[in-house]
Amino acid sequence: LAGLQTEEPNHVSLLLAAPETRFEADTEHLLRRHWGDTRNEAVARPQGPLKGNTSPICGAKASEVLGFKYRSWQSSQPVGSGHQQRRSFSSVSTVSSFRCGDVTLSNGRILEDAELVYEVHGKPNETNSNLVLHPTSFGATHDDLGYRIGPGSEYTLDTDKYCVVVVNMLANGVSSSPYRGYGECYKRISGLSHWPYPSIYDNVLLQARLLEDVFGLSVIGSSDGHTGSSPLALVFGYSMGAMQAYQFAALYPNAVQRLAVVCGAARTSPYNKVFLKSLMTALKTDAHWLEEEERFTGHPMRGLKAFGTIYAGWGLSEEFYRNEEFKQHGSFESLNHFLDDYVDGFTDLDPHNLLAMLATWYGFELALPSEGCYGWPALGAVTSDTLLMPCSSDRYFPVTDSEQELKHLTSARSARLRPIPSTWGHRAGDPHRQGQEAQATFIRNKVHALLKDEDLRDHLGGHLVK
Amino acid sequence: LAGLQTEEPNHVSLLLAAPETRFEADTEHLLRRHWGDTRNEAVARPQGPLKGNTSPICGAKASEVLGFKYRSWQSSQPVGSGHQQRRSFSSVSTVSSFRCGDVTLSNGRILEDAELVYEVHGKPNETNSNLVLHPTSFGATHDDLGYRIGPGSEYTLDTDKYCVVVVNMLANGVSSSPYRGYGECYKRISGLSHWPYPSIYDNVLLQARLLEDVFGLSVIGSSDGHTGSSPLALVFGYSMGAMQAYQFAALYPNAVQRLAVVCGAARTSPYNKVFLKSLMTALKTDAHWLEEEERFTGHPMRGLKAFGTIYAGWGLSEEFYRNEEFKQHGSFESLNHFLDDYVDGFTDLDPHNLLAMLATWYGFELALPSEGCYGWPALGAVTSDTLLMPCSSDRYFPVTDSEQELKHLTSARSARLRPIPSTWGHRAGDPHRQGQEAQATFIRNKVHALLKDEDLRDHLGGHLVK
Numbered sequence: 007l008a009g010l011q012t013e014e015p016n017h018v019s020l021l022l023a024a025p026e027t028r029f030e031a032d033t034e035h036l037l038r039r040h041w042g043d044t045r046n047e048a049v050a051r052p053q054g055p056l057k058g059n060t061s062p063i064c065g066a067k068a069s070e071v072l073g074f075k076y077r078s079w080q081s082s083q084p085v086g087s088g089h090q091q092r093r094s095f096s097s098v099s100t101v102s103s104f105r106c107g108d109v110t111l112s113n114g115r116i117l118e119d120a121e122l123v124y125e126v127h128g129k130p131n132e133t134n135s136n137l138v139l140h141p142t143s144f145g146a147t148h149d150d151l152g153y154r155i156g157p158g159s160e161y162t163l164d165t166d167k168y169c170v171v172v173v174n175m176l177a178n179g180v181s182s183s184p185y186r187g188y189g190e191c192y193k194r195i196s197g198l199s200h201w202p203y204p205s206i207y208d209n210v211l212l213q214a215r216l217l218e219d220v221f222g223l224s225v226i227g228s229s230d231g232h233t234g235s236s237p238l239a240l241v242f243g244y245s246m247g248a249m250q251a252y253q254f255a256a257l258y259p260n261a262v263q264r265l266a267v268v269c270g271a272a273r274t275s276p277y278n279k280v281f282l283k284s285l286m287t288a289l290k291t292d293a294h295w296l297e298e299e300e301r302f303t304g305h306p307m308r309g310l311k312a313f314g315t316i317y318a319g320w321g322l323s324e325e326f327y328r329n330e331e332f333k334q335h336g337s338f339e340s341l342n343h344f345l346d347d348y349v350d351g352f353t354d355l356d357p358h359n360l361l362a363m364l365a366t367w368y369g370f371e372l373a374l375p376s377e378g379c380y381g382w383p384a385l386g387a388v389t390s391d392t393l394l395m396p397c398s399s400d401r402y403f404p405v406t407d408s409e410q411e412l413k414h415l416t417s418a419r420s421a422r423l424r425p426i427p428s429t430w431g432h433r434a435g436d437p438h439r440q441g442q443e444a445q446a447t448f449i450r451n452k453v454h455a456l457l458k459d460e461d462l463r464d465h466l467g468g469h470l471v472k
Numbered sequence: 473l474a475g476l477q478t479e480e481p482n483h484v485s486l487l488l489a490a491p492e493t494r495f496e497a498d499t500e501h502l503l504r505r506h507w508g509d510t511r512n513e514a515v516a517r518p519q520g521p522l523k524g525n526t527s528p529i530c531g532a533k534a535s536e537v538l539g540f541k542y543r544s545w546q547s548s549q550p551v552g553s554g555h556q557q558r559r560s561f562s563s564v565s566t567v568s569s570f571r572c573g574d575v576t577l578s579n580g581r582i583l584e585d586a587e588l589v590y591e592v593h594g595k596p597n598e599t600n601s602n603l604v605l606h607p608t609s610f611g612a613t614h615d616d617l618g619y620r621i622g623p624g625s626e627y628t629l630d631t632d633k634y635c636v637v638v639v640n641m642l643a644n645g646v647s648s649s650p651y652r653g654y655g656e657c658y659k660r661i662s663g664l665s666h667w668p669y670p671s672i673y674d675n676v677l678l679q680a681r682l683l684e685d686v687f688g689l690s691v692i693g694s695s696d697g698h699t700g701s702s703p704l705a706l707v708f709g710y711s712m713g714a715m716q717a718y719q720f721a722a723l724y725p726n727a728v729q730r731l732a733v734v735c736g737a738a739r740t741s742p743y744n745k746v747f748l749k750s751l752m753t754a755l756k757t758d759a760h761w762l763e764e765e766e767r768f769t770g771h772p773m774r775g776l777k778a779f780g781t782i783y784a785g786w787g788l789s790e791e792f793y794r795n796e797e798f799k800q801h802g803s804f805e806s807l808n809h810f811l812d813d814y815v816d817g818f819t820d821l822d823p824h825n826l827l828a829m830l831a832t833w834y835g836f837e838l839a840l841p842s843e844g845c846y847g848w849p850a851l852g853a854v855t856s857d858t859l860l861m862p863c864s865s866d867r868y869f870p871v872t873d874s875e876q877e878l879k880h881l882t883s884a885r886s887a888r889l890r891p892i893p894s895t896w897g898h899r900a901g902d903p904h905r906q907g908q909e910a911q912a913t914f915i916r917n918k919v920h921a922l923l924k925d926e927d928l929r930d931h932l933g934g935h936l937v938k
Contacts, residue, residue: 016904118563208710275793275794276793276794276796276807277785277790277793277794280785280793280807280811281785283781283784283811284754284778284781284782285748285782285787287754287778287781287782288750288753288754288757288778288781288782291754291757291758291775291777292757292759292773293758293759308753308756308757309756309757311753311758312750312753312754312778315746315749315750315753315754316750316753316754317784318749318750319743319746319747319749319750319786320785324546324743324867324868324870324872325872327741327742327743327746328741328742328743328870328872328873330742341742341745343745345746345749386598401790403791404789404794406790406791406794407794426816454866
């Protein structure tokens with residue numbers, strides 16, 4: 007924050023600078039939380055082109071103008087790193103790093119010096135019965151997920167009641183990744199051939215270790231039915247986060263009380279793979295891609311623009327575009343304006359991380375390797391109270407797939423399918439943008455009902471065991 | 473055709489070589505037509521990897537092995553060129569060129585030495601009342617459209633009854649195009665900045681001149697209601713061909729008796745534009761694209777592969793992929809095999825022509841410039857008996873849009889919406905592949921009913937004027 011003297015003696019203009027995030031940084035909301043609702047009127051809202059997906063000031067510009075330096079995840083020594091006994095958290099969120107050493111992945115390759123960076127919101131209670139696990143989605147970091155989490159019932163994940171652990175997915179640029187760092191600091195590897203390609207399953211194994219080592223939870227031991235501690239109150243995930251949530255609940259059924267799958271699936275479907283193939287192929291079309299060394303020799307701006315343009319055709323529904331809803335929300339005057347903004351959301355991302363995450367996504371299928379059980383049949387292992395929330399117009403995680411999954415959730419204490427009624431397609435499950443209020447409310451209410459053990463019976467002929 | 477002596481004295485092995493086409497050349501069918509159905513058993517069907525979208529022998533290979541030289545559209549002097557009086561056609565198909573001189577387009581630019589290449593199947597009758605106009609679709613040439621046309625009621629367009637005029641769309645590589653020719657002969661322009669970008673409307677103006685000059689039809693004069701000759705029995709188009717058909721019927725209502733719109737629309741919708749943008753952006757991502765000169769400096773194989781991969785996600789439906797229908801049709805063992813084949817359908821095409829055709833597509837909106845009337849309202853000018861046949865699962869020409877169009881066809885003598893029930897998405901309207909028999913039959917029967925003035929009343933509350 008920088009204070010500037012203005013002409014009016016009783017007024018001080020403030021500039022807020024935040025590190026770049028992929029999505030809109032909810033600046034206005036942060037200001038309100040900082041000063042309280044009493045000063046609502048004093049908060050200037052971003053106008054015009056600043057609406058939508060951009061922060062009022064990007065990190066790079068703030069660095070240049072204000073001389074700010076951002077914390078680098080690579081060079082810092084975050085509090086709470088490594089294998090250690092349970093520690094205490096304040097109610098304010100804390101970002102920490104969990105170092106796992108060299109890890110042998112399920113494909114046999116080694117992820118050296120594996121590290122999960124995670125953020126903890128709120129405080130665990132005495133019995134750990136209020137813990138919520140929330141893995142990140144494609145291209146998102148813990149920062150991007152904060153909008154759902156906070157004190158009070160207006161948040162989907164209420165930190166007055168729950169302690170929310172947001173874990174960065176491997177390859178997202180914050181946890182171990184091909185190219186890693188915030189701001190200017192990167193750890194370079196010499197090509198994606200050196201990246202060992204962890205799976206969703208590998209992510210979940212490390213998350214279990216984190217919960218055991220840091221929070222003292224009994225997760226891994228729980229798989230044989232004996233656990234001394236409370237299960238997680240909820241595992242909540244959106245998109246690739248939902249894949250991790252599904253995998254966690256199937257692998258550690260006794261460690262998961264409730265499961266919320268938002269715009270996700272138990273496997274990457276053939277149609278979804280066609281989408282991912284088009285993204286990968288377009289990105290690698292860039293002249294900077296060096297096929298022999300599996301790396302980019304420079305920032306592939308053209309490839310990333312193609313990437314973002316393709317995404318725009320899949321991330322939202324036909325109806326959204328037909329109704330020109332982009333004109334209703336934010337300040338987009340035209341389709342081109344909207345698409346330019348959409349594409350801008352991708353052009354700063356590291357292309358190696360994108361390819362690595364896409365590979366994890368492409369290869370996903372729910373896995374119980376010790377039982378030789380994969381895909382939909384592995385859903386039979388889930389015992390949690392389960393809530394499936396695809397979006398009614400999601401193109402690559404269609405409701406049809408969730409309906410199939412519901413049929414395979416034969417051991418779930420309860421399971422229900424509650425499609426988000428929306429034209430926002432896959433984006434409906436990530437409702438942090440202007441115009442997504444109805445979707446945010448819908449998801450929040452369904453998750454609150456899940457947490458209160460309400461709304462158990464499914465309207466599609468689902469089952470209720472307990 | 474090349475005859476090879478084999479071990480068996482009573483057998484001769486034959487190789488059929490055909491010029492490259494984008495789609496499967498229906499070799500087996502051509503052989504049967506040549507020898508008649510009595511020799512069915514003798515026709516060897518292509519096996520294994522030759523099934524699907526490939527010709528048994530591609531033109532390039534045939535050139536190399538057999539020493540064949542293909543006719544070049546550029547260097548040849550086709551019969552029937554230029555502004556001339558009506559001439560007679562044999563019942564066998566004839567390909568001709570119609571030279572229009574320098575043409576001022578509706579955007580004010582000049583298309584120099586404009587030329588439409590067209591194929592005529594069958595013979596016009598005395599009063600020209602049996603003429604059918606059939607414009608080509610994106611990436612297709614007259615060769616690709618032949619499968620619907622032939623003698624007998626098994627064909628959608630029966631040349632025993634009708635004289636079918638297939639007109640190549642500008643920029644398709646056969647009519648005037650940025651890069652033009654068959655086989656090795658190309659007329660190079662020095663970049664797309666020199667291409668004047670004709671619209672669908674411009675195409676239709678030239679088609680009208682062709683029908684007047686070559687067939688003696690009264691088309692342009694018909695717009696004020698006075699015409700001395702019969703109207704076209706039918707204008708039939710698929711996809712971009714359907715756009716041209718719509719435009720023709722709206723601009724020259726008195727010259728069109730019937731209109732069949734297959735997987736098309738009266739405007740390019742915002743969602744459709746997102747698809748086209750992703751294709752254009754991905755193609756231009758290739759290192760061979762020289763932005764300043766708006767041209768490719770070499771064949772953009774990477775860009776074309778990205779192009780084809782993106783197309784695969786739009787051209788067929790989610791359900792098609794979910795059901796893995798690619799395994800049911802042709803010989804595709806896996807998703808990757810299917811996608812590779814899909815992509816191969818694009819890698820030989822000229823990228824400049826693709827960009828030029830995409831621009832025509834992107835900019836389309838039904839136009840009646842003299843009345844200042846554009847888009848859906850211009851549908852009010854159509855008086856033909858009209859048949860709209862979107863595919864039930866088409867992603868970018870959805871049934872919803874056809875429903876809107878139906879409401880605007882207020883002056884049509886009759887109008888009905890008959891969605892093709894299929895999981896094949898946009899491809900359903902171009903049913904020349906293995907496994908598309910049901911779609912081909914559906915379209916044929918509906919078009920035959922249209923030509924017999926049957927099935928007039930629409931089930932969605934459409935209207936019947938006559």
